[in-house]
Structures are given as structure tokens and as C-alpha cells.
Amino acid sequence: MTNPLLADWTTPFEIAPFDAISDEDFAPALDAALDAHRAEIAAIAANPEAPSFANTVEALEAAGEALDRVLGVFYTVAGADSNPRREELQRAFSPKLAAHYAEISSNKALFRRLATLWEQRDSLGLDAEQARVLMLTHRGFVRSGAALEGAAEARMTEIKGRLATLGTAFTQNLLADERDWFMDLAEKDLEGLPEFVVDAARAAGAEKGAPGPVVTLSRSLIVPFLQFSPRRDLRENAFRAWAARGANGGPTDNRAIAAEILALREERAKLLGYPNFAAYKLETEMAGSPDRVRELLMAVWGPAKARAEADGALLEAMLHEDGVNGALEPWDWRYYAEKRRKAEHDLDEAALKPYLQLDRMIEASFACANRLFGLEFRPLDIPLYHPDCRAWEVTRHGKHVAVFIGDYFARGSKRSGAWCSAMRAQAKFPKVQAPVVLNVCNFAKGSPALLSYDDARTLFHEFGHALHQMLSDVTYESISGTSVARDFVELPSQLYEHWLEVPEVLKEFATHARTGAAMPQDMLDKVLAAANFDQGFQTVEYVASALVDLAFHEGAAPADPMAKQAEVLADLGLPHAITMRHATPHFAHVFSGDGYSSGYYSYMWSEVMDADAFAAFEEAGSAFDPDRARALEENILSTGGSREAAELYIAFRGRLPGVEALLKGRGLAA
Incomplete structure (x- = not known):
């Protein structure tokens, strides 16, 4: 029988035939896809013709279609619906894939072709997008170690394989701890x-x-x-x-794994000629250097810490009023903050939550996308990987744009957090393909499912990422959608959160689960007035995590990351009752892979822009101003990584913003 992962998909919109795929299909499909990709790469490298953009760069863009399909399905189910067999496969696949990509980046004949094109770039007659893809491809090979020789090259291959294995182990240990307790x-x-x-x-x-x-x-x-x-x-x-x-001792303890990851990252950076991993990682980001990241984070830390300390004193007084002696502890903060919010804003989360039904918030996110960008959403009845999932066809003016899949509920088989991924990215080469975009969240089930305000913001955040994928309009998949600088990728998602707070959106979609009544005006006023409540706490726990991440990577790798974490937090004077949002043993952003390593700051870097970007709509007089929406799509949402991030933002806004917009947005400005 033909492996369904390798067969032609005759399903609607060529969605993966989840109902025909079994766990036993993945390993043979991966091996076949790797063989096919290996042959494609060998043919490109051995091409007797002189290198050209078409026979080298475009050939690389076209290669690996089967591999992309297999991995798109596998990593979707491995992250959102894991089981022991899938975890076993993930442990086997990680080093195999690392070795495969290391083999490609160390292909000297292939790299010579790219280097020749890079040297000839001004005479190739490339358009702007092609020139960008050539630059990114050549740079990616160099940063992967393509120019290394001998022992350094061999060691780089070893490091990549080991890091892949360790990242998978970190993720699975964390999932086990979360699932078992x-x-x-x-x-x-x-x-x-x-x-x-x-x-x-x-x-x-x-x-x-x-x-x-x-x-x-x-x-x-x-x-x-x-x-x-x-x-x-x-x-x-x-x-x-x-x-x-991740710090319970035994086989799921992540502390030694974190230490080894940091040491290997430092070694990797030094093999490539960088003084440390942060310098290597940030070279291609908007920030550019660790110093600029630290400058931003410390500009926010002072006002946030002052606010948190003042708030903590009030909460501790409430604790004492309850007859409890001693200090406010981390397990007290949220309890007394909720009491304070109810007292000061007369806003009760328990009374608010019935107005934030999951289905209505999904409708709200769709309705905003319709008003801003003309997108329409039609439910699809297709087999998906879990009964909790649902899907929609996305169209504009009757034309197919994308398929959107939502997987919203927490379960033991799903890793924590929320994320967006593209099972298939938008591209026009080597053929036109529309994206298949997935949002995964971890909301509590209920009948109906009710969200906290923070949950609703998360839903809008992830849908902002989805819009970045769905509205992408570039030629090459390598620069499609969210394939942008890490500290720019959070701009569309964090910007979209603002539409949740638009009064007319809440008036229409925040309806009571039992009565169907719209949220009363006084409650709506309280929700908006309390939008910045407890921002000292939220900002401190986030910035502390970002500064620890930076400290891990901007110098020598610490032999004991927990000691380094304690040192950084002591130097900052982290308030006793506040902990890092993500302590090292469960800091999946940083240790499950390289994505946010030395880059957790990027949420805040993007927030500097998102506060300023939404102000553009406010200055235009409407959150749904058509000219601003068109400019947002044309300059940011549709352009992927086709230009430098700063250039894209300036094209939308006319300038880059300062940190003042962020402080004002968080209510931390003096």
C-alpha cells in the first residue's frame, strides 16, 4: 500500500489526510523524503552548468517538497497531540534531521555555487525579492558553518546533532512533568x-x-x-x-540539559568567529546587538519594578488584614491582586468570564479580519488530527486564500502554551500554493468554554500570527509569512491584540453565555479601565525572564545555569513575591530549540512597534480605518521577509518608534 504521507493528497485543499495516516507511516515516509531531498541537493551541487539563480537558488527553493509535507504533519501532531510512540519518533527524528541539514550546509560544491552567485549578485539582473532570497540563502549557509573546514566542520555537525537531541529531551521532560502532576x-x-x-x-x-x-x-x-x-x-x-x-530530579529534570545546551551554543558561536552566542544570534535581528537589547529591557525594568514594589506593598497589607503574618509570597500575589482589582475597579473575573465565550471570541477575531482585510470564514467538515480541532476556509471576494485550523483546548497530550504554525506556507514558486495555518491554545474546557480576558487576548495574539501567514503574498516560501526577524515576528500578533479592546468589538461579541445579553456598558468601561491593572507584576516577571536569557548567552556559558539565574535576579532586585515568568528548567522558548534563545526580549521589542502601530489607526479616527488597514497589509502582513524589518515598518508608519509608546501603553509612563 502507498504511504499516505507520500501519496498525492486528493483531500479538499490538499489538506493532510489525517484519517488515513497512522504513527507507523511517519518513519518510512521520513526516510523516503530524506532520500528524495538528498538526491535533489546532489543534483543541484553537481550541475555541470554555471551557477545561476534559477539552477541553484530557485532549485533549492523547489527541493524538499515531500520532506516539508511529512514534517508539517508530524510536528503538528507531536506538539499538539503527543503519545509515547510520537515521542519516541521525535527523539529518533531530531538527530537524523540535524545530520541531514548539516550535510546540506557542509556541501562544498553547493556552497561554491552560492558563493559565486553572491560575488556576481550585482550583474545577475535580479529583482528585489530574488536579491533578498539570494542574500538570505548565502547568509544562512555561512551562519550554518558552510565555510568551515576539517575538524571545525566536523565539530559543528556534532554540535547541531546534540543540540537537536537535547532540545527534544527538554520539551518532552517538560510535557511529562505537566502531564503527570x-x-x-x-x-x-x-x-x-x-x-x-x-x-x-x-x-x-x-x-x-x-x-x-x-x-x-x-x-x-x-x-x-x-x-x-x-x-x-x-x-x-x-x-x-x-x-x-523541569526541576524535580529524576529522568525529567532539565537543569543539566540547559547547562549543556548553553555550553554547546557558545562553542557553536565561537567556531563561527563570534565572541558569544548572543552576538551570533542577534546579528540578524532588528536589535543587532546585546547592548541594544539590554538598553531596551533596562529602560522598562526601572518603571516596572517601581510599580510592582508599590503594588506588592498594598497586597501584603491585604494579606496581613486577613490575619496572615509574614511576607507576601508568589502564591499570594494573584489572589490578592484579584481582590484588589475587584475592589478598585469593581471588576470581578468570575462575573466577567461568562461574557467571554470561546466561540464568540473566535467570531470576534474573524469579524475584525473581515472589516480590516475583507476576509471571510466558512466552516469546513474535514478529518483533522484530533476531535477538538475545527477548520475554516478563508476567502476574499470569493477567492480561496487559506485554510485555518483552530485547536483550542488543553489536554495531557498537548505541550503547554499557545502557538501558530503553517502546515503549508504561501508561495508562488515552483507552484502557487495557499497556506494551511494552525492556531493551538490551551484553554480550559467547559460547556460552553469560557475565557479569561488574558485567554481572549491570547486568542487574538495567535490569530494575528495566523493573519501574517494567510495574507502573505510573496514568490518564495523561504521568505513567506512569519519568516522574518525574530524581534519583528511578534508585531502582527501583538498588534492584533488591540482589536480585542475596541469597545464596539466587545459590545458586539462579549455576550453572556446563559442570557445572550451584551456586556453592560459599566462592565465594558471597567474592563477597559482595568486593561493595565497589575502591569508592574506582568512586566517584571517578563523582563526578568528576558534578562536571564540574555545573560545566559552574552558571555561565557554558565556551568550552573541555576546559579547564574539567581545571580541575575539578585542583581536586579527581583521582588520576593514575583518569580520569572519562565524559570530556566521550564523555559521552553529558550531551550526547546534556538527560536527564542537570546531572543525572548523580542516580544517587548515588537511591543514598542505594536503600541505605535495601533496609534496610527487611532490617529486616523477609527480602529478600522481602511487606508491604515491597507497600508498594514501591503507593508507588513503581505511582505513576509522580503525586506528588512525596519524598512517594512518605516514604509507603514514613516518612522521607527521609541520606548515611550510602550511605557504609555503599559501604563508605566511617569
């Missing part, structure tokens, strides 16, 4: 919890096969539990388990 709740433990938290705890208990409700380490359950449970002992137990992910 839960805390049973007796009926008396539910006292004081809002109905939506109780419902989520019962649903989580059913998913775990527990006799009753449980608290798990899913953010959408543990955070509201920490906000509302009056039981300080239970909050402490849950928080300590959450904070200890």
Missing part, C-alpha cells in the same frame, strides 16, 4: 472558587481519570485557581509544582 480537590476545597473554575477542575479530573475535580499545571486552570482559591495551603502546593516543572 495534578492535585485532587475535595468538595470542601472548591469553596470560594467561581463556577467556571469548578467546571474546569471537574473537566480536568475527567480527562485525567481522577475520581473528582483536580488542578493541573495547565495555565488556563492553575492561574484562575491561584486567583480565586482562599486556601493558602492549596495555592502554595499548586504554585510550587508549577514553578518546579
Whole structure:
């Protein structure tokens, strides 16, 4: 029988035939796809004709179609619906893929062809997009070690393979800790919890096969539990388990893995001639250097820490009023902050949540995309990889644009967090292909599913990434969609969050789960007034994580990352009751792969722009101003990585912004 991963897909829109694919199909399909890609690369390298853009760069762009299809399916299910077999396959695939790509980057004949084209670039008659793709391809080979020789080349190959293995182990250890821990709740433990938290705890208990409700380490359950449970002992137990992910000793402990990853990254950077990994990593980003990153983060740290310390003093006083002696602890902050928010803004999360139904928030995100960009969404009934998933065809003026898949609920088989990926990216070469875009979240199940305001913001954030993929309009897949500088990739996602806060959007889509009534005006006013509530806490926990990440990579790799983390936090004076958003043993952004390594700052770098970008709509008089929407699509959302990020932003806004817009947006300006 033909392997369904390698056969022609005759499904609607050539979606992967998930109902025909079994876990036993992946390994043979990968081997066949690797063989095919290897043969394609060999043919390009051995081409007797003089190198040209068409027979070298475009040939590389066209190569590996089967491999892209196999990996697009496999990594979708491995991240969002894992099982022991898929974890085993992931451990086997990681070093195999690292070796494959190392083999390509060390192909001397291929690199000579690229180097020749790079030297001749001014005489090749390339258009702007082609010139950009040539530059990025040549630079990618150089940064992968293509120019290395002998022992240095061999060591680079070893490092890449080991890093791939370690990143997979880090991810799987974290998933195991998150999947295996839960805390049973007796009926008396539910006292004081809002109905939506109780419902989520019962649903989580059913998913775990527990006799009753449980608290798990899913953010959408543990955070509201920490906000509302009056039981300080239970909050402490849950928080300590959450904070200890990846650091529990035994086979799932990530601390030694983190140390080895950092050492290998430093060695990799030095083999390529860089003083440290941060210098290597940031060279291609908007920031350009560790100094510029530190400058931004420290400009925000001072005001954020001052706000957090003032807020902490008020919360500690509330703790003492409850008869508890001693200091405010990390498991206390969210509980007393929620009490304070209710007192100061008369805003009760439990009263707000019924107005934030998942289905209505999905509708809201679609409606904003329709008003801004003319996109329409039609539900699709197609087989997907999990019953929780749903899909839509995206069209504009009746023309197919993309397929969008949403996978919104937390489950034990899904890694934590939220993300967007393209199972197929937009391109026009070697053939026209429309994107297939996936949003994955970890919201608590319910009937109906209700979101916190932070959850709703996450939904809009990930859909902003999806729009970047869906509206892409470039020729080459390598620069399509979100293939941009890491500190620019969060701009579309963070910018889209602003539309959740547009009053007319909330008025239309924030309707009560039981009554269907629109959110009352006074509640809407309170939601918007409280938008910056607790920003000191949120900014401090984020910036602390970003500064630790930077410190890990801008000097010698620390032999003991936990000691280095403690040193950085002590120097910063991190308030006692606030922890890093992601402590080292569960800092998946940084250690599951190279994506955000030395780059966790990028959310804040992008936020400098997103605050300023939304101001362009406000200055135009409407969040749905058609001219600003058209400029956003033409200069940012459709252009992928076809030009430098700063150039794209200036084309949209006319200038680059300063940090003032960010401080004002977070309510931290003096």
C-alpha cells in the first residue's frame, strides 16, 4: 500500500489526510523524503552548468517538497497531540534531521555555487525579492558553518546533532512533568472558587481519570485557581509544582540539559568567529546587538519594578488584614491582586468570564479580519488530527486564500502554551500554493468554554500570527509569512491584540453565555479601565525572564545555569513575591530549540512597534480605518521577509518608534 504521507493528497485543499495516516507511516515516509531531498541537493551541487539563480537558488527553493509535507504533519501532531510512540519518533527524528541539514550546509560544491552567485549578485539582473532570497540563502549557509573546514566542520555537525537531541529531551521532560502532576480537590476545597473554575477542575479530573475535580499545571486552570482559591495551603502546593516543572530530579529534570545546551551554543558561536552566542544570534535581528537589547529591557525594568514594589506593598497589607503574618509570597500575589482589582475597579473575573465565550471570541477575531482585510470564514467538515480541532476556509471576494485550523483546548497530550504554525506556507514558486495555518491554545474546557480576558487576548495574539501567514503574498516560501526577524515576528500578533479592546468589538461579541445579553456598558468601561491593572507584576516577571536569557548567552556559558539565574535576579532586585515568568528548567522558548534563545526580549521589542502601530489607526479616527488597514497589509502582513524589518515598518508608519509608546501603553509612563 502507498504511504499516505507520500501519496498525492486528493483531500479538499490538499489538506493532510489525517484519517488515513497512522504513527507507523511517519518513519518510512521520513526516510523516503530524506532520500528524495538528498538526491535533489546532489543534483543541484553537481550541475555541470554555471551557477545561476534559477539552477541553484530557485532549485533549492523547489527541493524538499515531500520532506516539508511529512514534517508539517508530524510536528503538528507531536506538539499538539503527543503519545509515547510520537515521542519516541521525535527523539529518533531530531538527530537524523540535524545530520541531514548539516550535510546540506557542509556541501562544498553547493556552497561554491552560492558563493559565486553572491560575488556576481550585482550583474545577475535580479529583482528585489530574488536579491533578498539570494542574500538570505548565502547568509544562512555561512551562519550554518558552510565555510568551515576539517575538524571545525566536523565539530559543528556534532554540535547541531546534540543540540537537536537535547532540545527534544527538554520539551518532552517538560510535557511529562505537566502531564503527570495534578492535585485532587475535595468538595470542601472548591469553596470560594467561581463556577467556571469548578467546571474546569471537574473537566480536568475527567480527562485525567481522577475520581473528582483536580488542578493541573495547565495555565488556563492553575492561574484562575491561584486567583480565586482562599486556601493558602492549596495555592502554595499548586504554585510550587508549577514553578518546579523541569526541576524535580529524576529522568525529567532539565537543569543539566540547559547547562549543556548553553555550553554547546557558545562553542557553536565561537567556531563561527563570534565572541558569544548572543552576538551570533542577534546579528540578524532588528536589535543587532546585546547592548541594544539590554538598553531596551533596562529602560522598562526601572518603571516596572517601581510599580510592582508599590503594588506588592498594598497586597501584603491585604494579606496581613486577613490575619496572615509574614511576607507576601508568589502564591499570594494573584489572589490578592484579584481582590484588589475587584475592589478598585469593581471588576470581578468570575462575573466577567461568562461574557467571554470561546466561540464568540473566535467570531470576534474573524469579524475584525473581515472589516480590516475583507476576509471571510466558512466552516469546513474535514478529518483533522484530533476531535477538538475545527477548520475554516478563508476567502476574499470569493477567492480561496487559506485554510485555518483552530485547536483550542488543553489536554495531557498537548505541550503547554499557545502557538501558530503553517502546515503549508504561501508561495508562488515552483507552484502557487495557499497556506494551511494552525492556531493551538490551551484553554480550559467547559460547556460552553469560557475565557479569561488574558485567554481572549491570547486568542487574538495567535490569530494575528495566523493573519501574517494567510495574507502573505510573496514568490518564495523561504521568505513567506512569519519568516522574518525574530524581534519583528511578534508585531502582527501583538498588534492584533488591540482589536480585542475596541469597545464596539466587545459590545458586539462579549455576550453572556446563559442570557445572550451584551456586556453592560459599566462592565465594558471597567474592563477597559482595568486593561493595565497589575502591569508592574506582568512586566517584571517578563523582563526578568528576558534578562536571564540574555545573560545566559552574552558571555561565557554558565556551568550552573541555576546559579547564574539567581545571580541575575539578585542583581536586579527581583521582588520576593514575583518569580520569572519562565524559570530556566521550564523555559521552553529558550531551550526547546534556538527560536527564542537570546531572543525572548523580542516580544517587548515588537511591543514598542505594536503600541505605535495601533496609534496610527487611532490617529486616523477609527480602529478600522481602511487606508491604515491597507497600508498594514501591503507593508507588513503581505511582505513576509522580503525586506528588512525596519524598512517594512518605516514604509507603514514613516518612522521607527521609541520606548515611550510602550511605557504609555503599559501604563508605566511617569
